[in-house]
Each structure stands twice: as structure tokens, then as C-alpha cells.
Amino acid sequence: MSPQHSPKTTVGIVGGGQLARMLALKGHEMGLTVRVLSKSSMDPAAQVCAGWVKGDPTRRGDLTAFFKTVSVITFESEFYSGGMFAEISRKTKTRVSPSPRIMGLLQDRLSQKRLLVKYGILTSEFVSVSDPRAAFKTLGPCVFKTRMGGYDGYGTFVVKRESDLAALKVAPMIAERFIPFKAELAVSIVRGKNGTICVLPLVRTCQKDSRCLWVKGPIRHCAFPALVRKLKRLLAAEKYVGICAFELFDTGKELLVNEIAPRVHNSAHYSLDALDEDQFTLHMKAVVAAVLPRAVSFAAKGFAMWNLLGTGAKAPRWSYPAGVHLHWYGKNGNRPGRKMGHINAVGKSPDRALASAKRGAQEIRL
Template sequence: MKIGILGAGQLGRMLGLAGYPLDFDFVFLDPATEACAAPLGDHIHADYQDEAALAEFCKRVDVATYEFENVPAKTAEFVAQRIPLLPAPVALTVGQDRLSEKTLFDQLKIAVPRYMPVATREALDFAVRNLGLPAVLKTRRLGYDGKGQAVLRAPEDLDAAWARLGGQPLILEAFVPFEREVSCIAVRGAGGEIRYYPLVENVHRDGILRTATPRRADPLQAQAEDYVRRVLEHLQYVGVLAFEFFVAGGQLLANEIAPRVHNSGHWSIEGAVCSQFENHLRAIAGLPLGSTALREPCVMVNFIGDAPPLAALAAIDGVHIHHYGKTPKPQRKVGHATVTAPDEAQLAQRLAQLQLLVAQSEN
């Protein structure tokens, strides 16, 4: 089977790596000259709205998917009219707009922080009067890794935030004094079967995910699975979806969905029986889904800006190294490592060694 992937970043790279043992071939379409997934297949170097390139892409593959949610909606529709595109374009439409997401969550009776759309400076003042401070002003589209948002703590913060973010559709969300940030990753097959990975506890710094730790028996697992199921079934979704939540007062509040494989699920390559990447490919190819069970305790640690020396990483037992082939750059995800261990005590020791190396590489 030939699989087309819109986008050729690190998620596409890991999809390719997961698909090679299954005898899948890949065609990537990405405007980047040095797309890091390109070595894993054929790379059509073109803009996402280049219809001639998209037509060529469709001719060369049996089924298509995407590795990030900012693929233009018109591109998705163009492809879906010619070949199967999974998940369907409606998932992109929802996932690209924070207001559309929140509206869907309300419709499905999924708890969310209070929010209001903001289109003008006056509307921002009105929203702040209704939601109060602190609050978070976000772009409705394109923001990621902490970009496209501003925390408003006092009235004096509004002018600066508007100067930076105004002039585009925005949403103001009430600030959530959360206890934890978690994500639930699930996969839905073509026949409707759903499998859930263990709930993952995430730690962010500067808006960027730093560590992701799957929990074998999190008390909120059942509630997370219920919320994810509502979205998957409503969208008639096929593939992997990640749902990010805040934990406040011991309950889940929906943050956002990512209609694709997700950074907080990278641990599954070594830590789960079947990784999120292989399960996504199985789903879109119409194959039976693999087990999402946790093999042993593990933690995923991102490499931000630069990676630690390879020899030092390799010297730590249980560390599984993933370089993305990216040029080091501040605030850029250039790789990750997942550390595994037979028990929590050994995991803590190995994780401490790994995090020391990561801290040194970032300084």
C-alpha cells in the first residue's frame, strides 16, 4: 500500500518509520526544502495549494492522511474528492479553529473553561468584564507551542496583548488554576472500534511540552475516554486523535483536540504494545488495531533547541533516542528520548540522569 502524507515534519517521519515494517511506501507533500520526513519516502516539494502537485500526489497513493492540523481546508477537500483522506476533512475544520472546537465540546456536553469570541478591541473589554481576570487571549487559528496567546493578569495587560494579537479572530478563555495537564490519545478504526492509550500527564514550560508520562491507572481515565469517544463518534473519525485537558477540582476541562498523532504520545513507540504511529496507519489502511496497553513504566522527554551528546544519552540504561534530523534552533523540537524501566524507582533514577543531560544541552 502507498500512503500519502500531507506534511513531512517529525510526525510524518515517525509515521514512515512505523510503516516500513508493514511494507508500506510513502509519498510526502510539503513546501519545506529540507523536510525531515523526506528520507522515508518520495517528497513532492510544493505548496499545499499547488493543485498540479496535489493531483500528482493523489495519483501516486492509495490513501492519504496528514501529520499536522494546519493543512489548508481547501487542500484537504481537493484530496478527499479524489482519494480516501483519513481522518476526514471535517476533523481538520474543527481542529483548526479554537472557537469551533469549544462549540463542538459544548454540543457534546464536554466540560470546558468559560470562553468568549473576540473580534474587536471593544469586544475584548466586554469579554474581560464577563470572564474576569486572569484570562488567556488566544488566536483562534495557527497557534502552537505557546505561540499566538497572551495571559492577561491585570487591565494594563490588554493593550499590549491586543497590539500583538489583534486584527485576527481571537478567543478569550477564563484562566484555569489547574492541578495537572493531561492528554488522552485514542485510535478509531474504519469499522468503528476504539482503543485508548493510558492517560498521559504532561509538563509544559514556555508553552512547549517538556515531558509526557503515561499513567497506568489514572482515576480520570474513564472520564477522558468518555469525552474522547463522543468526539470520535460524532466526527466518524478514523485514525489517531489526541485530546488535551486541564485537571481542575479533580475533574477534566477540555482544552483542545489534535486530529493527528501527537507529541504526548511519542512514548508509545517503546512504551506501548502498538505505538500511536503504527495504530494510525493500521486504522487508515483498514487493518485491525493493535493493543494500546502500557508495556512498562516510561517517560518521554523532548529535546528543545538542541539535543544532548549521543554518547552520553546512549550511556543511560533504558533510554531510547529519536533525532528528527533538524538543525538546532532555539525553542525548536529537534528530537526526544523515551526512558523505560521495570519499576518506578529505576525509572526515577534514569529520568534524573536524562533530564540533567537535557538541561545542560539547553544552556
């Protein structure tokens, strides 16, 4: 246990959803004192954290009071106010990881794209939108995205012809040239305060209705080593601390970065059962300045994750599937498309693990 990592270290997690829940659980296993700020005692993280604090993560007063009670702050969503976090961090002298500056930089899709360009990382051609028709004429078929707040397909509009522009909502946006990719991939990378970097495996993701349905890995790609070198350079130059997820487009010979998330990520939930150290533990280690491993080892040759997405309002029913790992989020209420939990599986290959995860998911009635 490093000097910075002791049971007296109190980590404050802003947000109460499933990501905060899994961070809190792993923090407890590490011997940390964990506190969670969220609106309801029924939130997934509040259910597993004795240090739950009732409050609104968007309100300055609630955040300020919360910051004063902890050693370091982290968050489950990058869409809180980076400016407010920075101001309160200075006022209370409470460190935030990843930093509020990074939070602000990455929560805006325009500044996020410009950051990728700055470090020579391939991404789709893009423009800031002042006139949607002019953007379409510049790029041709493209994807319009709100600059702030979009996730799981929200705030994203595919425009294949000029007549599609009528469906656009008025908001600050960027437009990206449409990429005819072969597959969607993802990788999460964690960087410690001392500069140690640990890269998790490259994985393939499958989306259904703009939400991740499954993940499998590890995946090999000829462009991955070169991309990792550039991503490491970005994280080091920006003094990033914590885990960072990169969503990728596989175009065949190249990998393009689609989006960046400065937090634990759905695409790395497999790590709870497939790696010797999962993404939540690694992130918490980085946050409290504990020693990070330089690499992770695999539990099997293949692994997979299958998201359990709500299909209606009925209470879920299941028998506990054998040979796989069920992670249930404890959400209060089922609805179509809502992430209720996930199934992890390992196997002799990524495809075998995926088949096992799918069979397990079929036993959960949502």
C-alpha cells in the first residue's frame, strides 16, 4: 500500500448510476472510504455505499459541501460543469481526477476533435456548424452531433441527403464526414499520477439502436500499436490521471478515434471477470495515486460482455445463468433501452465467450 493510499483516503464520487456503483464497490474492496453524491437513496451507487450523500451534482452548494468532506473527487459522467468543478476544487483545495480542465475539454465535441488533431490522431473530418446546409455541402453525407451532452445516440443525427436537414434540432453542433467503417472498436487506457500507463485490450463493440449491445475481445489490428503510442503521448502531455476510453472506427487498414470518454466505460465492463485488475480498480488506484500495473493479464483467451437492456415496464425475471457472471445494477424501474445490468463470460476464444454471454443474457427476462 503506497503512502498516498490508506484507509484514511476518502474518495468522493459525483453521480449515483451504475458506473458510480461499480467504482464504489471496488473502492471498498481496496480499503478506501467512499462517498457518493446523488439525488436519491435508490440510485444504484447509493444502495451499496454507506457514505451516500443526498444532493444534486449540478448545484454549486451541494458540490461545495461534498468536496469539503473528501480527499479526492472523481465522477461517473463528463457532462457535469467542468468550470464549476474547477472553481470548487480551488476553493476547497480538493483534487479532482481526471482534472476539471480535461473534463471541460472533452465534454465539448468540438474541442475534443481539435485535441485529436493536435496530437496527430486520425479522426473523421469535421466542421463547426453555423449553417447546416453549408456543412453538408462541405462534407457530403455526414453525422451532425450536439457539441455538449450527447451519449448513447442522443444528440446524433445522420444526414445522407439535404432534405434530412429539416429534422435537425437547433443547438450548437459539429458535423463529421460519414465514415463507412467495417467495425466499431474500443480501448481503455489508465494513467497514474506518476506517469505509469496501463493499456487494456482492444475490443470489438456492437451497437443496437445506438446503444452498446455486446463487446468481445481481445482483438488484433495492424494499426493498434501506432495508435496506442499517440494516445499515450496525448495522455502524458495533458497530465491525465485516471482511466480514459476511446471509441474507434475500423476502416480496414486504419483506426480512427470517434469519441473520447474521460471515465470508466461500458466497453470495458468485461474487465470485471476477464482481467486480473478491472477498469474500476485501476481508475480508483490512479485517483488515489496508488501504484498501477504496467500491464494486465487475461483470465482466458477470449472474453465478452452482453448488456442487459430493458424492453418494457415489467419487473425483470431470471434464473441465475450458469458459467457466466451476472452484474445487476439495482435500478429502480425498467424501461425500453435502459441498461439494467450486464453478463460477462470468458472462453477459449472471443466468439465462444460471446456465445456464452448471449446464452446467459437470454435467461434474463426484461
